[in-house]
Amino acid sequence: MVQYKDGNIFLKIVYYGMAGSGKTTILETLYDLTKDGKREIIPVSDLQKIDRRSGATLYFDRGIFQSTKKRKVYYRVYTVAGQKAFSSLRTKVFNKLDAETDAVIFVVDSQINFFEDNIEFLLELKNITKGRLIKEIPFIVMLNKIDLKEIIDHEDFIQILKQEKLWYEPQHELNRWNPLIYKTCALIDQEKDIFRSFYEIARRTGLYHIYGDGKAPVDKKISDTSILTI
Numbered sequence: 001m002v003q004y005k006d007g008n009i010f011l012k013i014v015y016y017g018m019a020g021s022g023k024t025t026i027l028e029t030l031y032d033l034t035k036d037g038k039r040e041i042i043p044v045s046d047l048q049k050i051d052r053r054s055g056a057t058l059y060f061d062r063g064i065f066q067s068t069k070k071r072k073v074y075y076r077v078y079t080v081a082g083q084k085a086f087s088s089l090r091t092k093v094f095n096k097l098d099a100e101t102d103a104v105i106f107v108v109d110s111q112i113n114f115f116e117d118n119i120e121f122l123l124e125l126k127n128i129t130k131g132r133l134i135k136e137i138p139f140i141v142m143l144n145k146i147d148l149k150e151i152i153d154h155e156d157f158i159q160i161l162k163q164e165k166l167w168y169e170p171q172h173e174l175n176r177w178n179p180l181i182y183k184t185c186a187l188i189d190q191e192k193d194i195f196r197s198f199y200e201i202a203r204r205t206g207l208y209h210i211y212g213d214g215k216a217p218v219d220k221k222i223s224d225t226s227i228l229t230i
């Protein structure tokens, strides 16, 4: 839930997805891409990472970013631990830490072998969000690891979203809020669309807040702007 504190605005954005899909790497790359202050957000502190020795996220990672255009706007960005056994921890990260989550980026491990595991996590996310994805919680998808071979096709993932009722047909008023699907690579030396996808979720979060009072705005006239810049 958008929070106001000492004249500042705090938004919470969560990267959600199966273990090993690349969430922690994405957050690290976002940090590296923005730390020079030349983009629309800048990290305000080091990333907080709670890892196991294996490198897997034990609990969550968190980074705090600030809009460089509107200094009062802060983004609290979380990743969840993706191990199947940690479902209740994910619910806690999602609903409790700092605030309720304002927006979700679903991170898919695009390797075909993991197709079913990704779907399992999508179902879990649907369960946690209780019908609020898209309608109240802006939602986009990253098909990550597109640098690898044998990967899920963009169209196949759209079919999954349709099947799970996370996709609106063109005549529906929520159609414009269908999740954009980014094909990404999180590895810093081959990075693709890591900032762009973050920017889009931040933009949508701002629009839902400003024009929709916490819901997907359906007024056709809203300007194509972002809380990052207004």
Ligand SMILES: Nc1nc2c(ncn2[C@@H]2O[C@H](COP(=O)(O)OP(=O)(O)O)[C@@H](O)[C@H]2O)c(=O)[nH]1
Residues within 6 Å of the ligand: 017, 018, 019, 020, 021, 022, 023, 024, 025, 026, 055, 056, 057, 079, 082, 144, 145, 146, 147, 148, 184, 185, 186, 187
């Ligand atoms: N080839 C490739 N490997 C990636 C990519 N993103 C992450 N990885 C690797 O996948 C593994 C798991 O990544 P991690 O960020 O820990 O996943 P998490 O469990 O979702 O946080 C690590 O070895 C990463 O280097 C990517 O876009 N391409």
Ligand SMILES: [Mg+2]
Residues within 6 Å of the ligand: 023, 024, 025, 056, 057, 079, 080, 081, 082
């Ligand atoms: Mg992780």
